[in-house]
Amino acid sequence: MPTQSLTQPVLRRTFSVSNPPHIGIIGAGVSGLRCADILLQNGFKVTILEARDRIGGRLCQKTLPSGQIVDLGANWIHGTDNNPILELAQLTNTETHSWPANSNLFADDGKLIAQDNANILGDQMWEIILDAFKFADKHTAEIDINESLYDFFCQKATELYPGSGEDEQRRKTLLQMSEMWGAFVGSPVTRQSLKFFWLEECLEGETLFCAGTYQKILAHISEPALGAADIKLSAKVTNIISGEDGTTVITDQLDEIKFDEIVVTAPLGWLKKNTNKFQPALPPRFLKAVDSIGYGCLEKAYINFPRAFWIKEGVDIAQQPFTGFGQWISPSYTPHTNPRRWNQEVVEMGTLPGATAHPTLLFYIFGEQSHALANEIAAISTQKERDEHIVKFFKPYYSLLPGYDESSPDCIPQSTLSTNWVLDDFAGNGSYCNFQVGVEAADKDIEVMREGLPERNLWFAGEHTSPYVALGTVTGAYWSGEAVGKRISLAYGKSNKTWDIPKGGSGKQEQGEISFRGPESALP
Known part of the structure; x- marks a missing residue:
């Protein structure tokens, strides 16, 4: 990996206490x-x-109608090793949280993939990402500028599952799962530079959700x-x-x-x-x-419910059927609302610690979907209609979560809140840099x-x-x-x-x- 450099400026002029610069x-x-x-x-x-x-x-909050405060910008603290933001979180008594690595993974037909299979595929996906980091770090000088992380995924998925039949299905699912990388950087995995993938590396330690x-x-x-x-x-x-x-x-x-x-x-x-x-x-x-340097476009949509219907009452958190993350890969069952079959990613906030927990699902979207949803919402004049639009789009996904009951009041959203950074000129019509x-x-x-x-x-x-x-x-x-x-x-x-x-x-x-x-x- 190339080293970083910074030229120190020469002394430019005398500092005057009576008339400071x-x-x-x-x-x-x-x-x-x-x-x-x-x-x-x-x-x-x-x-x-x-x-x-x-x-x-780009760091700001808003209060949901139900009273919970949520971040419109950053939600996460990246790395725990000598991270000044984590130190500030501790200093200000701001709660942080991390969830187990397991997530609910829904196939392109909407069926929940068995947890054992989901764990295997998830482990393989992250192993490919780690391999890509190491490969980019070691071979950055030789990698073609047009080679993407998705290209690397295709190569590795074929090595893991070279055959037809079940191999072909697993290879397909693994490549569909790779699209979740867009929720990390705000642009599709097909646009992620492999040559400079090592620049996505952060400080050592956990990535913590800023629950407070x-x-x-x-x-x-x-x-x-x-x-x-x-x-x-x-x-x-x-x-x-x-x-x-x-x-x-x-x-x-x-x-x-x-x-x-x-x-x-x-x-x-x-x-x-x-x-x-x-x-x-x-x-x-x-x-x-x-x-x-690229500039991603990550947006989020909060959907708040009367109760976290996905949580089983009286069941230990370790035994809950759904905690933390959910992913719907390349959904084929929403042709009218999602004809491009964009992946959907969610973080559930019902299992956050103590008073920071609230019955809200947080969806992350990126790329073309960010632009589409932000523009659609911006064209709607009333909050009621905006809520209806967001619910209509995301309901096919959250309705597949455990505990959902169409007839239950707990499963009817109370409110929604979506961001529109792509329409915000002061934010540069996007989120943050990428490569x-x-x-x-x-x-x-x-x-x-x-x-x-x-x-x-x-x-x-x-x-x-x-x-x-x-x-x-x-x-x-x-x-x-x-x-x-x-x-x-x-x-x-x-x-x-x-x-x-x-x-x-x-x-x-x-x-x-x-x-x-x-x-x-x-x-x-």
């Missing part, structure tokens, strides 16, 4: 808030320009900025003009603010559509990096964006500039903001510490303990 941060998401925290600690004057009417960016939501974690991260920075909400940036003695930012309110340094924490998707806002033009290599077939130098592209343009007083932070082991996660956003804050502080002589980029990769793989983003990543 003014640093502008575009975006009040996790990276911007963490960057502000570091800069404020070192005595800088900080202004945050946020296009939304709230802070948090990210609400208290966000509050903790934002506290320093709320207390000491000047935060301008509903401030949409229209121009970023770099000069010899600083950078001027113009907003849609025609405010012109001059800064000594600018930190752009806008999502990669936003950068892709707004590179023309920078004057002078961004360098060709930087533009190529922005254009080359798609055709990309030639994804690792170097990340480094180019991470390095930024300090010679132009222009820095970049966000999950797309994070250390390799945290790309596309809340941890990555947090680390990236921290890194830029420390680099600017170093440039002004306020710190003598360089930024040590967290490592992952080959050492983890030698131990056979590979972690990765999922079942969905941080953002959203």
Whole structure:
């Protein structure tokens, strides 16, 4: 695996306590808030320009009509080894949870696959994914840029089941199961670059569901900025003009603010559509990096019930017929609502710990389905009709879960809530970075964006500039903001510490303990 690099900036000017340098941060998401925290600690004057009417960016919550708070963005904490977000969860008494690996797996005809067979297929699927990590890590230089993770799956599935008859059916099912990878990265498995698959690796340890939501974690991260920075909400940036003695930012309110340094924490998707806002033009290599890295579109739909009908009362959780995850592969029985036979993935929230449990099913969708559902919902004017539309689409799947009874009031949804990040311009019309077939130098592209343009007083932070082991996660956003804050502080002589980029990769793989983003990543 290639090593990561980061050029440390030279000392640029003297820091004046009486007139501290003014640093502008575009975006009040996790990276911007963490960057502000570091800069404020070192005595800088900080202004945050946020296009939304709230802070948090792609990290936000909403309350269901039944009273439960749910995350619209990140649901997960990726890795438990030296993860600052896990430390913040513990500090804020935010509950986390992990479920057993077993899941309910429904075949393309809607029949539940026997648990023993599902376990075998599930183990084989994950083994192929682990093999793909190791293969990509070892052979990244030789792998063709157009080779996908799905191509690797096809090869391995054929090796496992080379024959006809039962072999052919198992091979088919295994390949259908591989489509669940899209719920990890927000794009189809056929688009996942095998050459740079190793960039999907995360910190060691478990992937934990943030059962208590990210609400208290966000509050903790934002506290320093709320207390000491000047935060301008509903401030949409229209121009970023770099000069010899600083950078001027113009907003849609025609405010012109001059800064000594600018930190752009806008999502990669936003950068892709707004590179023309920078004057002078961004360098060709930087533009190529922005254009080359993929941007996924993961959406979610919450369906809330009066009671978690899939849970058997009086039965120990270990003996429940359905806990954690469910998957419906390539459904052939919904030709009117799902003619493309998109896979469906669900996480049940009824077995979350203690007071965090609630009778809700959380569906993850991605790619074309994300665009289709978001646009359909956006065209509906009333919440009642939106609820009906979502229920109509997902009912063929949740009605196959154990305990479902068409005549039971417990099985009639109380409310629904779906996200629409693909229609959100401030989110860059998507979720978070990923690495798609055709990309030639994804690792170097990340480094180019991470390095930024300090010679132009222009820095970049966000999950797309994070250390390799945290790309596309809340941890990555947090680390990236921290890194830029420390680099600017170093440039002004306020710190003598360089930024040590967290490592992952080959050492983890030698131990056979590979972690990765999922079942969905941080953002959203």
